[in-house]
Amino acid sequence: YSQSRTVKGIVTSGSTNFPLAFANVSIKYTPYGVSTNFDGSYEIRLQESETTLIFSYQGFKTQEVVVTKSEINIVLQEDITKLDEVVLIGYGSSSRKDLTGSIGSLKSKDLDAVRVTSVDEFVQGRVSGVVLTQTSGQPGGASSIRIRGTSSILAGNEPLYVIDGVIVESSNSMQSSGIADGPPINAMSNINPADIKSIDVLKDASATAIYGSRGASGVIIIKTKRGHNGEVKVDFDSYLGVQTVNKKLKLLNGAQFAHYINEANYNAGMPRLYTDPTAFGEGTDWQDELFREAIIQNYNFSARGGNENVKYALSGSYLGQEGVVQGTDFNRMSFRANLDFKLSENVSLENTANISRINFNTVNTEGSTGLGRGSFVSRTYDFSPLLPVVTENGDYTKANYMVDNNGSFVNTIENSNFVGGTALVNPLAEIALNESKGKNTRLMNNLVLKWELRKNLHFKSSLGVDLLFNDESVFRTVQLDFSPSRQANALRAKQLSSNWVNESTLRYTNTFNNKHNLNSFVGFSAQQFEVDNLSGIALGFPVENFGTDNIGLGEQPTIGSGLTKSALLSYFGRASYTYAGKYIITLTGRYDGFSGFGENNKYEFFPSAALAWNISDEGFMEDSSVFSHLKLRLGYGEVGNSALGAYSSLSRYRKSIHYFGGEPAPGFIPSSAANADLKWEVSQQYNAGLDMSFFDSKLGITIDVYNKKTEDLLLNLPTPLQTGYSIATINAGNVENRGIEASLDGKIFTGEQFEWSANVAVSYNENEITNLAGLDQISTGAGVNVIDGWQRLVEGGEIGAFFGYVSDGIAQLDDNISSIPHFLTETLVPGERKYKDLNGDGVINADDRTFIGNPNPEYSFGISNTFRYKAFDLNLFIQGVYGNEIVNFNRYNIEALDGRSNVTLEAFSNRWTPNNPSNTFTRAATGQRVARFSDHFVEDGSYLRLKSITLGYSVPASYMTKTGINRMRFYVTGKNLFTLSDYSGVDPEVSVGGQDNNLSAGGDFGSYPSTQTLLFGLNFNF
């Protein structure tokens, strides 16, 4: 009978200082051991011969301790190598080692270092192969995400978002009933970024095929934080910051503008208006008037904890963001309650709930024109510096009037027309007197039942809902109504977008003979979408005091309502087989049916297969001193794209009205033709990837090569108007995206005092239209600033390629004008722009157009560096794109030199005059030129940008032992502090058309400018 002794102690986590429950404490060389209790405590009996304890816990480095005393407290250090990382793969998870597809992952530690206001911003530049374009700088504004290029021409290039297992509505248009000015609010802006635990981006088809018809543009899987078994963890984070506009344009001041108008008039044979231009001095700087320093503030509070049976994660947050454009702001309140219940040994329930409320005020920052309502931003560029914002008698200047020699207005609201240059309404007057606002309430809830039927057989069923209430209102005062009717008007709309989903899966996992591992499941899903709206419009308000709150006061109220429904029915499954941890094969399939497709093509099957080989686990690699890990992945899959209107395949009619002798004769007229053959856009994707890690896993490199062939492209084809329709949704042609993407993770230094890690993501993509279904060309490029058809699709070309004239300098005095090819319908004079006669027929006409640029970046990259020195941490994030072009539509106005709008100092200083034979800018001449789309307006869109920089300081723990605070950190973050770009506009990261901008990508016109932000923050937890 040997002597025994008892050892006890507590096991805690090195990173959080929390006790670790269920850590293993075992006796070396024996099968015996115990687990720690909830409070991390353990007690174990050792025989005399037993001298060493082994402490282990999944995800932590194992420690061995020789027993020398009876109380041993152990701090376990986390051990996260990339291989053990859990990656969400859609209806399940996998360790990175067992992964066969191409997936980029961001964990909360990556996310915590940056402060974003919308979830989608996280992925920009941090995941290779993903290009995010912030299409509007408006608070809560839209972005556009392309994973591995643009593979569809119709609005279906946005990835699918899966949040906590629910496929959610990510289309921005569902966020808005379309009444409020400006671009719609970003669909992802409802989610509090601080709630996010991880983001996984599924890129290749073998990974996305489990989402079948919606996998073609990639899938973003978001998981929010949940409770844990252990002590409550309370977290508070707050930041306060100021945002300023990135760049102002240099335009003419008052004196320069008066001088310019004189010259433009003189050149057009009109009298000079101003006897003493210099008397106008600086005049009004409309950009200074519109833009402001805007405050942003954010508060976030969360508590997480629980026990074996109940776990909870609760959080609340408030974001208040003013926009840098006056009159715009965005406020979000969000609440989350994630609860997990263990009902019995084998049944558990998980509920995920998120409620958010957004209030926003917007102004028009989309480029459209008409009714003097063009973008406020472009209006500030156009506005005459001779006009005051507010006149001497306290009224707002109403529109972009001309002023006479004495500074008095030549125009008034009475003699101005309602459209066009003269009646551009004063944006500041609109901000002060009009209203455009909205409220969004979003409720997302998902209830999951998990039932372990047998040891290897798990059943899971979920019911999820995503409800989005939108309420928008617009009021326009009679004081600024330039329409012939001169009436105030009010618009109000409410929209409820609902999305119900029920999914059930049955999963079987088992390991045979320690070598054969099978992980498989089958599932069923039914999802229904519904958009229900109600709107009211009223004109003519005898009193304006009540705005949109009492729309019934209007003299001519009109109401409308609508309902759109669609449904998706799916069966799917996956089987993953691993042999000896070395060879992995994954097979996936999904059979989807969508109500929006044509009668003849409602259902489609989407299969995929992938192989992975952990080469470094082979015997011959065991002694390799180079690789810590080496893996080869090969995958093929077919995925679809069904981002299509609910009724696209049907012929639609709308109500018409006509009067005979004063009596109404109601009728119907067609608005779209049917297409019973409308079918799935299917993309076939090949992917080969190599995962490597070196030097004891300090350096990891992942390289993927892919080829994505999309067939039967869904296309909103501009059709010959002779058919009676301007557009038709059809399947036409194929497009191919080929590319390489690489990411590199390095722990460059890992010392006690100093740590440095870096992450680099680089991708290259090329896009080619391989077939256009027998059409020679498709003219695209939605109308921007009176230019349309500025993009063209041809076989061998790229989606979105710019198509226009090639400018050829300026006609000079000593040119033989009559011999210069020009437009037959115009007379060329010295000082006007010349174009190249590409077909050599002696005249310039539409046949002289060619390809003059394209909006798709060849390379996109992001570099993230994290440093820690003692209590300081520093995160630097640089991001950029290369090889794309931008059409600067703003220059059509601000370089027009046509005596109407203000112009840039550069254009005016370098304008053509007989004494300054400029070859770049035309002469100044009052009148209108026909706007031509030429390479003169196409600019290099490449940029390199210091996207964010954060410096943090954590107060040493020793200072806080008595406060109960675990950790306290101060930080300062700068965003967009520095940009390297040749682009002459405000921001190279821009696009008109918002999220669904495939047919207008790369255009810049009056967009909401992006901002520089400086934030100060505080973060502590108990």
Added chain:
Amino acid sequence: TFYKTETDARLAVNGIYETLGGGAFNRNWEGVYFNNYWTAVALMSDEGIPGPLSYDANYMQLANYSLGPTNAVVANIWSDFYTSINAANLAIDNIPNIDMDTNLKSRLIGEARFLRGLFYFELVRMYNHVPLQLHATTSFNAESYLARTPSDKVYEQIIEDLTFAENNLPEEFTGKDKGRPTLWSAKAYLAKVALTLGNWQTAANKTEEVMAGPFGLWADYKEAFLIANNNGKESVFSINFDKGTSLELIWEGSHLNFRTMAQEYRAIPGAGGADLEVPTTRVYEVFDDLDRRKSVTFVTEDVINGENVVLSGPHIHKYWDRDAEPSGTPNTINDLQLIRYSDILLMHAEALNEINTGPTAAALNSINQVRERARNNAGTIENTLPDLEMTLSYNQFKEAILLERFKEFVWEGHRWFDLKRFNMFTEKVNEAKPGSAVRSDNVYFPIPQRERDTNTKLTQNDGY
């Protein structure tokens, strides 16, 4: 599920009419006769130029002949007519299969074919050879891309459609249907088509048939434009307008007043006065001062809010029925009369002059009815515009007819086509707009660039 019942058939035909004029303002869809048609025909000829407040380069380009294939007015007219044609084609394709009253069925198809004939007639006069789409588009395929059909083939189809309408439309509509095309409307267009093609005998026959119908001239030229006389005895075919319900949604009224009214009228609450287009000096000065049509057609000064105001120049005034719409509303309910009875009379004279290479008694009788009416100044018979006599030569009479048409139909959407038909286009334009860049190619619009970009089979007209 549509096109099954008699109601569906009625709804389908009624739908075509919305595309003629009025429409949803915020859809940027106006219907061609709402303003583009008559504005373009005036600006392209010697009767119209941009007004003081004109801002839209697209209209200026028409007036100074710098219009190119990207001109938005040219594109909108094309778009509007083909939208209308598709609506007509749907009715023509589907109504025959509906089980319904056969008389109503043939009448409804007759209306649709009348309208389709009218639309193609307008298109072929404006764009020369045009794609001939004769069935509704049900799906898109290679056959959706039509080449331009030679104009003579288009005319064959127009005549076939109008003849069908002539044989299937009633002599008159009453009550709530008054304003729909009648067999007389069809005959009138058959006459105009024949005249355009030089089929003088047909033109003479068809005008004579209409002259035997229930039409006549109002005693005073002014009465032809009174709202009370909409669909009246002088109207052979009109585009009917009305106010509609909500300005923001539907403009069912027309812009006849709004675009052309002088800006000074904005002092009247609710008045239009866009001052976008004004008559040429030439068309104003061609009138004898005592010609009743001059004072009805134009205004140069007026009493506005009790004050006498001299306008910046002559403005078109004839569509403003000041008793019915005292404030000169922006979208008038006054109709646009596409064919007035005086047009029938003048076409009749023109046809007979060609057949006989000189005036005949019947021809003189027709034109003199128009001149006689013009002498009636609200009851007072002025001493002007004497009856024309047999002594006129063929050419003199032809000139006289063109001149009479010039004065009778100012801004009614005829002049550009009349000048083409009389082969006087560049000559007359140069008289009215000296130094303009007018070219003989401007007898047609360019084919819109958007169409040529969309459909490579479309060729361009000469000179663009």
